[in-house]
Amino acid sequence: MTTGTDVAVFVGLQASGKSTFFDQRLSGRYTLVSKDLFPRGARNKQRRQMRLVDEHLAAGRPVAVDNTNPSPREWTPLVELAHAHGATATAYWFPPDVTGSLRRNAAREGRARVPDAGVLATLRQLRKPSTEAGFDAVREVRFDGRGGFEVRAEPLHAPGSPDDPADHGAAGQAAFGMRAGASARTGPTSSPAVRCLRRKGHPTGKRPGRPVDPFDTR
Template sequence: MTPQDDAAPQELVVMVGLQGSGKSSWVAAHLAGTHVVVSKDHWPNARHREARQQRVVAALLAEGASVVVDNTSPSPAERAPLIATAAAAGVPVRAVFLDVPLETCRARNEAREGRDRVPLVGLYSAAGQLTPPSTAEGFGEVQVVRG
């Protein structure tokens, strides 16, 4: 069920970045073959998406899968439950922070169509909350990708 390579150690990766920063593209290029991708965007109409995501991540980690959570995750408060889930499973957790200027994200977002385009208020709200991840939060590693 998991695409993880048996030789690679299990981990949880938490993506951090604004809408339009390139998180999903980065995941597709670097982790899609080795990690199960989980995103609240997979359940756009579900109630309690946060709780559902936590249950799915916990179950996948319990099965031995490596998981990547592909959300904006702009604040330490939003990342804390994922870090706690990884710690409870005894799995290392790292953050990948796409450090992309707001104007670049806005331009990319405006090029999107339909439901893929985020309302500007959502983009600016996330930008106002965006705090770069740090090892002080509990991440074993923080990888910064500039764009």
């Protein structure tokens, strides 16, 4: 049984518009959790993040997790925590635009700017989220060319696969080439919590229920 609470998990490169998207579209409805908000020298950031998400869900507050979250290693614990609280988990997928991310990153200052190698390292790990990966819904987010965003349900690429490196320009193709066939690798096996749900009759490891759509104005 779902509670009507949702965990929004952002998946995308650094400087892909995730934080701006939150400010424009989810702020005021979701509580923001991000490792970037922790002090630079903070220890156990993953544990702290999970504790915050757990506390917000226990209080019935929707949560948006604004990190790169590039692969199942990062997003699976969030999905499982959401379902453990009877909440839904929605992925917000920011398809990689390496040239654009590098350009926007170069314009940042101080802590907000990361080395270009960091952006390319994230690209090599990046996988497209899917309902097969445990999410209750996936929404694709792109810039609309007018300072805002377009949000579309169910992206076009095959579930669980990396985006097409041909779409990324020379920098993206080079980064994908560095992993030498790693695109065929799959994510980690399901956790004990997901296997328990499957034994209870939920074949995908998810609790039933439709995720809250923050863009539904009906």
